[in-house]
Amino acid sequence: MRRHRRAKIVATVGPASSSPEMLKALLEAGVDTFRLNFSHGTQSDHARIHAAIRKLEQEVNRPIGILLDLQGPKIRVGTLRDGKITVAAGETIRFVLSGSDGDRGAIPLPHREIFAAVAPGHDLLIDDGRVRVRVTGLGDDFIEAKVIVGGTISNHKGVNLPGTVLDLSPLTTKDRLDLEFGLKLGVDWVALSFVQKPSDIIEARSLIGDRAGLMAKIEKPAALERIDDIIQLCDAIMVARGDLGVEIPHEDVPGRQKELVRACRLAVKPVIVATQMLDSMVAAPTPTRAEVSDVATAIYDGADAVMLSAESATGRYPQEAVEMMDRIIRSTEQHKMYRSIVEATQPGEEQTAPHAVATAAADLASVVHAKAIVAYTSSGTTAARVARKRPSLPILVITPSREVSRRLCLLWGAHSVLSDNVRSYEEMVERATAFALAEQFASSRDLLVVVAGIPFGQAGTTNNLRVVSLP
Incomplete structure (x- = not known):
C-alpha cells in the first residue's frame, strides 16, 4: 500500500461509494483519507461506513484517515406562497x-x-x-x-452574506450531537464549517480536546481577514472553494488558494484543496482539461492533499475519479518543472532549533543521496517539520500512536508505521533500518537520514539527526 506520490487524496463517501467493496476499491485506487459528510446521511449510516473503513484498515494493515465534516449553520430563506x-x-x-x-x-x-x-x-x-x-x-x-x-x-x-460577520456559533445543535457521536466512533479529523473568527476554533477545541485533529474550513471572507490566528489555533486547513467562491469574486479564488497553502506550510499545518476538482466526472468517465490543470496547480502549489466531493460520493465513476486524481498527482510530481516550482515557493525558515534540525535533515539527505528520511514522532510534529521542506525523497514516519499514524494520512509525503517507543540511540538506528528494509524504502548499503527528538517519546522536540548506513 505504499504510495508513489507525495500529495494525499481525500475522498468523500456517499451512496456511490459506501459499500465495503467500493471502499476497498477506492483505497487501492489511491485514497488516503475518507471524508464523512454529516450534511447528508444519518448517524447510523456513518457508523456503518466508519466500521467498514476500520475493518478494511485491519485487512490491509495500513493506517486510513477518517475525516468528519460537520454541516455547520445553514442560512436559508423560508417557505414562499407559490414555492x-x-x-x-x-x-x-x-x-x-x-x-x-x-x-x-x-x-x-x-x-x-x-x-x-x-x-x-x-x-x-x-x-x-x-x-x-x-x-x-x-x-x-x-x-x-x-x-x-x-x-x-x-x-x-x-x-x-459575504460582507457581514454574524454573531453565530459554527456549531449548531445538530453539529454538537454529530461531533460527540463521531468522537465516540473514533474519527481522526473534524472539519469545522463556516469558520469566521478565531473564537470559533477555540469553541470547537473546547469540545474536541485532543481526541481528533481540528480542521478549519475556509469559506468565509471574514476568516481570510483573521487567517493567521485561525491557522495557529487549528491543526489543519481546508480551502473550501465552493462557498468561498460564492462570497468572494471568482477571480480572487486562485490567489487566495496559493496564499492559504503557503501560510499553512509556513505554520507547519496540513492544507487540503477542495471542491469541484474533477466535477465533470460526476457524470462522465473523464475530466475536462481545465479540471486536470486545476488538480495539478494545487500540487505545484505544494498542497498536502486534494479532495473529491460529489465525484466519489454520488457520481457514476467514483473509482475512476480517484484513479485519475492519483495519475495527475504522480505525473505532476514527476514533471521536470515540479522541483523547481516547489522549491521556489519555499516559505521562510523558522528561526528555531527544531525547525532547523528538520530542514537540515531534508538538505543532508539530498546531499548524501540517502534513500529516505526516517522521522520518529509521538505527536506528528517532527514529521510535519520535515514535510514542510517538501524534500525530494520519501519520509518514513515511525510513531507509537495509532491515532497519530491515521492523522498523518493527510500529511504530504508521510508514510507511517507503528512501533513501540524506542529507548536508546542503538534501538533507534536498529528500528529505522528494519522498517526501511521491510517497507522497501532502502536496501543493503543504502543511506538513511534519521531525525528524532531526545528524550524519546516527548512531543514537540526535534533535536537529533543521524546518518545511518544499512548493512
Whole structure:
C-alpha cells in the first residue's frame, strides 16, 4: 500500500461509494483519507461506513484517515406562497424575520442573527449567488433590499452574506450531537464549517480536546481577514472553494488558494484543496482539461492533499475519479518543472532549533543521496517539520500512536508505521533500518537520514539527526 506520490487524496463517501467493496476499491485506487459528510446521511449510516473503513484498515494493515465534516449553520430563506418568486434587477424586495407563505413583499428569513448584524450596503447572495440583493434599509424584523442581479428565489434556498460577520456559533445543535457521536466512533479529523473568527476554533477545541485533529474550513471572507490566528489555533486547513467562491469574486479564488497553502506550510499545518476538482466526472468517465490543470496547480502549489466531493460520493465513476486524481498527482510530481516550482515557493525558515534540525535533515539527505528520511514522532510534529521542506525523497514516519499514524494520512509525503517507543540511540538506528528494509524504502548499503527528538517519546522536540548506513 505504499504510495508513489507525495500529495494525499481525500475522498468523500456517499451512496456511490459506501459499500465495503467500493471502499476497498477506492483505497487501492489511491485514497488516503475518507471524508464523512454529516450534511447528508444519518448517524447510523456513518457508523456503518466508519466500521467498514476500520475493518478494511485491519485487512490491509495500513493506517486510513477518517475525516468528519460537520454541516455547520445553514442560512436559508423560508417557505414562499407559490414555492418561488422571480425578481428583476432594480426592484425592491423585503425580507421578514417571521411569517409563512411569503411573497416578494415578505420573504421569510428566519435567522435573527442576520437582522442584528446586517447594515445598509451589505449584499445577500441567494442560491449560490445566482440572485444578488443589496440592503437599503432595515428594522428589527425586516430588511429592505434592491435587486442587483435578478433571478428566481425558491423555497429554502441558501443565503450567503459575504460582507457581514454574524454573531453565530459554527456549531449548531445538530453539529454538537454529530461531533460527540463521531468522537465516540473514533474519527481522526473534524472539519469545522463556516469558520469566521478565531473564537470559533477555540469553541470547537473546547469540545474536541485532543481526541481528533481540528480542521478549519475556509469559506468565509471574514476568516481570510483573521487567517493567521485561525491557522495557529487549528491543526489543519481546508480551502473550501465552493462557498468561498460564492462570497468572494471568482477571480480572487486562485490567489487566495496559493496564499492559504503557503501560510499553512509556513505554520507547519496540513492544507487540503477542495471542491469541484474533477466535477465533470460526476457524470462522465473523464475530466475536462481545465479540471486536470486545476488538480495539478494545487500540487505545484505544494498542497498536502486534494479532495473529491460529489465525484466519489454520488457520481457514476467514483473509482475512476480517484484513479485519475492519483495519475495527475504522480505525473505532476514527476514533471521536470515540479522541483523547481516547489522549491521556489519555499516559505521562510523558522528561526528555531527544531525547525532547523528538520530542514537540515531534508538538505543532508539530498546531499548524501540517502534513500529516505526516517522521522520518529509521538505527536506528528517532527514529521510535519520535515514535510514542510517538501524534500525530494520519501519520509518514513515511525510513531507509537495509532491515532497519530491515521492523522498523518493527510500529511504530504508521510508514510507511517507503528512501533513501540524506542529507548536508546542503538534501538533507534536498529528500528529505522528494519522498517526501511521491510517497507522497501532502502536496501543493503543504502543511506538513511534519521531525525528524532531526545528524550524519546516527548512531543514537540526535534533535536537529533543521524546518518545511518544499512548493512
